[in-house]
Amino acid sequence: MIKQKILQKTFHGFGAEIYDLWWPEGSVSGDEQFYKELLKKQGGNSLEIGCGTGRILIPFLKENFELDGLDYSNDMLNICRDKLNKYNLNAALYQSPMQDFKIPKKYNNIYVPFHSFMIVSDRNQALRSLICFFEHLKQNGQLIISLFIPNYQALALYTEDQDKWRHCKEINLKDGKKVVISDMVINFHLEQIKQVRYRFEIFDSGRLIDTHIQEMKIRWYFQYEFQLMLESVGFKNITAYGDFTFEPLKNYHREMTFQSFKP
Template sequence: MYNHYGNLATTVYEITKPVGTSLNGDIDYYSERLEGITGKILEAGVGSGRMLIPLLEEGFQVEGVDQSTDMLAVCRDNLDKHHLQTSLHQDNLTHFSLGNSTFEAIILPTSTFCLIENEQLAYQTLTNFYQHLKVGGKLILDLDLPFYPEVEESTTTSFTLSETEVITFEKKIISIDFLEQHIVYHLTYSLWRHGELVKTELQQFLLRWYGLNEFKLMLEKVGFKNINVSSDYEFDVMPTDSNQTITFEAWK
């Protein structure tokens, strides 16, 4: 029933977040925090290459892994357009295995980690990251803090593809569970051609949140050390507001 970033969702993502689009300065921040790394880097949840391609153009050796085949197909097209090459892997972040490949850094921007459905899978993902890092390698990832939206919140947006085609995007909150620390959205992507509905994609979109101390303890339990917390892409600046983007950096 549900898609995970299918064709229509990927099209909307490309419209709203094309290659090189910096979200509140995240590309510059990640570039600065990766400075000095000359070995391989893995971008988990690479998507269509929004951050991957600028990092490659700066000279970093970045590979990508993502669950969505549609996203990876667009990423390959974007690599071709920019005359770049790298390895892309289609797999789930929880259990991907790249053989004997290890990395000097693994990055997971745009709070993608919050899409992992429960605590058990979150631990499995962090453990998988740890196992794919070289000794002395580091993990950098973003999180969103808890927020309290209105239960009635529902939005509809349209994206014009051509004179005859439009994609509408509807986002509804289905549930908020404060004990399980997550919010669930129902997303509907609809393609209209000459005013007629020709395709629909449904996506269940779960966002899980973590407290700062909670996530630090999770990283430590997996084996990470020298854990740093930053906010709004200002390194080593502790958050003061729950609406800020939180970035964790931890070392193996």
């Protein structure tokens, strides 16, 4: 019997369980090495926002970075805690939304990898997140935030097929079952919001036995819009890099990472 579909928040429940198979270490080309170089140059302790199951946090801890993690999904953090125990690593993990957290210490670095900042879809809450980051940085502390660059061709494609499921990926589980991941995207251009539903269909010997549906909203940004947001909070010396390289942002890049400092 196929279980009833349940709409959940993304990165909770089943979405957390298969995250490491969905986005394994090394799946985002170049981002780990890029963050590593920025953190090494700045030095000191760091806080990873949206640490999830530890895709970046665990390898960095293995290289002796002084690092803590924060995520709003306790399901993801529980998996990360299991990894800390498995590898005998130490890090404080905090369960909180990024727009409203309070940690009793400050950091030399705060970084927000892999579009995690964009999950805060409300503009005022996004600004509140930047204020939280500012408050938790030491003087001359570094903030690093990665965002995708809006792709007009992709936005137009999704606009035409907004009511259709699109195949994303297939994952083979250890027990022999297969998970087929699809997404359905609705773009709200004036609000710069992308609403995404992910469908996880679980097959056993070719027979569909379960389906999970999860939803998230993502706010996209443009370069100078985001720079103004950082400036409004008080950040200085703002630089935008392209595609997890130290090349200044260009039209052909698909990812942008902002580096800024608390004076």
